Amino acid sequence: MAEQIARSAHLASTVLKTLSDEQRSLALLKVKEGLLKNKTEILEANRLDMEAATSQNLSSSLIKRLDLSKNDKFDSMCEGILDVSNLEDPLNKVTLATKLDDGLNLYRLTCPVGVLLIIFESRPEVIANITALAIKSGNAAILKGGKESLHTFQAMAKIINKILQDDTKVPKDAIQLISTRGEVSDLLSQDRYIDLVIPRGSNELVRNIKANTKIPVLGHADGICSIYVDEYANIEMASKIIVDAKTNYPAGCNAVETALINSRVVASEGFAEIIKSLIGAGITLHVVPELLKQIPAELLEATPGQFVEATESDFSKEFLSLDLAVKAVSSVQDAVVHINAHSSKHTDAIITDNQENADIFLKGVDSAGVYHNCSTRFADGFRYGFGTEVGISTNKIHARGPVGLEGLVCYYYQLRGEGQIAGEYSGAGGSRVFKHEKLDIGNLHL
Amino acid sequence: MAEQIARSAHLASTVLKTLSDEQRSLALLKVKEGLLKNKTEILEANRLDMEAATSQNLSSSLIKRLDLSKNDKFDSMCEGILDVSNLEDPLNKVTLATKLDDGLNLYRLTCPVGVLLIIFESRPEVIANITALAIKSGNAAILKGGKESLHTFQAMAKIINKILQDDTKVPKDAIQLISTRGEVSDLLSQDRYIDLVIPRGSNELVRNIKANTKIPVLGHADGICSIYVDEYANIEMASKIIVDAKTNYPAGCNAVETALINSRVVASEGFAEIIKSLIGAGITLHVVPELLKQIPAELLEATPGQFVEATESDFSKEFLSLDLAVKAVSSVQDAVVHINAHSSKHTDAIITDNQENADIFLKGVDSAGVYHNCSTRFADGFRYGFGTEVGISTNKIHARGPVGLEGLVCYYYQLRGEGQIAGEYSGAGGSRVFKHEKLDIGNLHL
Incomplete structure (x- = not known):
């Protein structure tokens, strides 16, 4: 079954x-029109999900997220498909062109990765967004959404498949919905056909998927972000940014979890200012013992509940709450090593x-995003100007940081000849020498 | 132990x-000079490897490959380090620059992947080449070479480490040699510190590594390449290229293993011409039964040993010999589906x-290299003009086809601000709107 799904997606x-x-x-325009035309049917399915959620006493915020009928949520979901469709085509861009020899030209072109397995949360509108991303980038996608929206997802997938088949050149198996966790785990072994897994969900979900597949996984389990307050920091700016x-x-993955304060700042009046700002913002500080001693007593005593003695593990933790681990470091180099x-x-x-310290930090920190004098919360595909976001990758290869459509493409080489064989060339038995002339990419039309 | 090696490589x-x-x-210049200065010591170690190989009756071609003392092999190995050093710097290239807002600029820069685990064959000169590639691309590397050259590798690694430590800014742990298979398998579990595994060796080695690690693997197990002879092929060109x-x-991974012949060619005089050329070149043809019947009897009878009835598995096989699987297909679309x-x-x-059929093929085939009217043997980093080659990747993400220095880099984002916080912007509680203006990359100096 899983093999059948994966194979048909590959085809x-x-x-x-x-x-x-x-x-x-x-095709995306047709999908948008089709969803709009079948709004009643989809909202009926959505009502079933809402009823189930209510009867299971799910949280009101979750129920609110499930609801596709409120305000213009349905219509803006459909508009979102057009937004993706209007992005620049990520495919067939020539990124390298070399004349190897007369009449033997090498081109490197962007192409889709192939088949994506995307696991996402329960917000019903996400299925429309992912369908748009996949088709725009030329990738087939196997989708598994949160079970709370299953009826909505099934109604939408049925309509999307029918539209693709009846009204477009896109094969209907390019978008397939699966509905059980069992199917996901079977699909994770289909590395022959599935090229990339994109999990969008809890840390635990992502970790579990990474541990159970040989297929490359694009995304992140943890978001443990740090802010270093340098000796030469503007204290007011530092406080505001933290x-x-x-x-x-x-709860965002780009929220800060650790503050590293330069020892000279600790020894200055600025330290109390920073602590006051953080406490005033309702943050609970997990402070290493030696630094805790340096916090003015009047601050400690005013809100004792907001000061906790930090443990070593606090510095490898994504709190997902108003908690912040704090320690002192003696230099920018130490901050880089800690991070x-x-x-x-x-x-x-x-x-x-x-600027010198900023450069040491910008060059030395081994993270997808390294920032100077601004908030880590800017790490986001929309804020970066990518128009949309597949996720945020903490991988070291392929794509890092917020990933837009570009993260769903790779490249291949075309070599166009006139009958050339390797044996004519030096190194393979012949005497011809390669020219290796760069061709102007700007004027190419392949 | 493995963790210690991986961690120090990461640092x-x-x-x-x-x-x-x-x-x-x-640093590479110093390494080159150091190796030259210690030529006697290295060749002495190499002599030990040669003696061991001789006493173990290893094949004469292998022994010849081990020998670093012949002709100018040692000196050209050292020159090769400078060749890599002289390549264009792959790091710190700005590939995207966007003004998010006044005084808030986003830059995307190329950076090293991090730590490479490279497993390679016994040719002693390869360690010099890989050291050069790693250092030039800013990656630390853990190296494991074929055991037949162990003495040579150890002598060279000792010298390289000493030079790095004494005469360069490169930390000595940037290049570490390991010597046992057990260490490799322990290192394959160090996914916290090792970012990419590059196996250069037999299909079995690569498959085994891919099956036993969560670290991304760059390379290829099989090279099953096909050539499709279209209805509109120049028959002489087709014969010559195959x-x-x-x-x-x-034995090359870019050698052809399957020939697909269009049925109209089979029905023409061209078919016998092609078969004659292939047989004349000493190739044994594994032909599907229905096609075997169409080969002229006089050809079959002249060299019956060169015709074998093909099995289904012959079309998924890398022969690594003068064998070729042959079948007929009815159209370019069928050829694409088969491939x-x-x-x-x-x-x-x-x-x-x-050209129309060529375009269908070039766009439809899902391979790292898709060629028109030339030999598959051109799939090679030197022939592509990359100056050097890390390997050939059949992955679908990060890097495909022949991989040069560019395959050893990824990218990260720098965001440079003046105190901006997310909360001031629309979408995160504020009212400021992002500008998202493209900046000119050409004039940037970061």
């Missing part, structure tokens, strides 16, 4: 990759007015 | 990545004078 991907941007975009990075959305040993390679920031 | 990588191209290139692709170096189902996604070619 669909080999057709989908040959379609033009126009054909892929037209408060934002911690409190703007504490490279403890961070999840997501996003880390330095606050300093000293 | 070295965090220093190495901060060095300038000048510092990395100077002969080259099969016989120029049959996408059977190939190892390495390199496949079409021979045709019809």
